[in-house]
Amino acid sequence: METVKSLQPVCVPGQALYMIGGYDGDQLRNTEQLKADREVARLLGISVAHSVLLRLINDGEPGAPSDVLTNPEKYLGNNYQAVMKFWWFIDTLTTHQRLEVSRRYRALDPAARWDARLILISGVHSTTALGAGAASVASNDAGFVVGYAAEDATYELMAGIGSPFFVSLFDNLDG
Numbered sequence: 810m811e812t813v814k815s816l817q818p819v820c821v822p823g824q825a826l827y828m829i830g831g832y833d834g835d836q837l838r839n840t841e842q843l844k845a846d847r848e849v850a851r852l853l854g855i856s857v858a859h860s861v862l863l864r865l866i867n868d869g870e871p872g873a874p875s876d877v878l879t880n881p882e883k884y885l886g887n888n889y890q891a892v893m894k895f896w897w898f899i900d901t902l903t904t905h906q907r908l909e910v911s912r913r914y915r916a917l918d919p920a921a922r923w924d925a926r927l928i929l930i931s932g933v934h935s936t937t938a939l940g941a942g943a944a945s946v947a948s949n950d951a952g953f954v955v956g957y958a959a960e961d962a963t964y965e966l967m968a969g970i971g972s973p974f975f976v977s978l979f980d981n982l983d984g
Contacts, residue, residue, distance in 0.1 A: 820864075820867045821874040821875070822849045822860070822863060822867060825852045825853055826845060826852070829852045829853075846861050847860070850900075855878070856893065856896035856897045856899070857896070857899075858899060858943045858959075859877070859881070859893065859943070862877055863877045863878065865943060866884070885967055886967040886968075886969075888967055888968075889967075892966045892967055895966055895976070896963075899959055899979075902955075906983070907955045910955050910958050910978050910982070911955050911958070913978045914957065914958040921974075925961070925974045925975070926961055926964075929965060943963075958975060958978050961974075961975035962975040962978065962979060
């Protein structure tokens with residue numbers, strides 16, 4: 810299991826855990842990454858995917874970590890509000906709902922799924938791709954398939970696609 814050994818008190822997630830969450834040095838070094846991402850999200854009042862994006866930018870991608878919080882459109886595009894709303898929705902999914910998304914994603918025709926994914930990825934700038942990657946990382950605790958679905962849905966939301974292929978996998982999960 811990956812831990813937060815790379816977090817140092819000077820990084821934004823580490824500062825949040827240290828200054829707001831009261832973590833000491835041992836806790837910073839020994840906390841599993843997903844748990845740290847979830848705790849940073851809770852402390853800062855953001856989604857887990859937003860917390861992951863903060864960590865990814867902080868860990869050496871172009872941009873200032875503060876931009877992730879104050880100027881999310883820099884990384885998520887003009888439709889950033891739809892993306893952030895979707896990320897909050899992902900955080901609320903139950904295990905049953907995640908399993909249903911996984912079932913739906915696997916039921917898609919693999920060729921159609923791949924073609925749709927390539928179209929989305931081909932037009933995305935690398936920093937914008939980090940936003941979709943953050944959704945994938947944040948969702949992977951329930952299985953890689955859900956992470957892929959969340960990543961692809963995030964790409965669609967960033968692109969503002971009118972009839973999304975992947976976002977619809979998350980519709981009517983209680984029915």
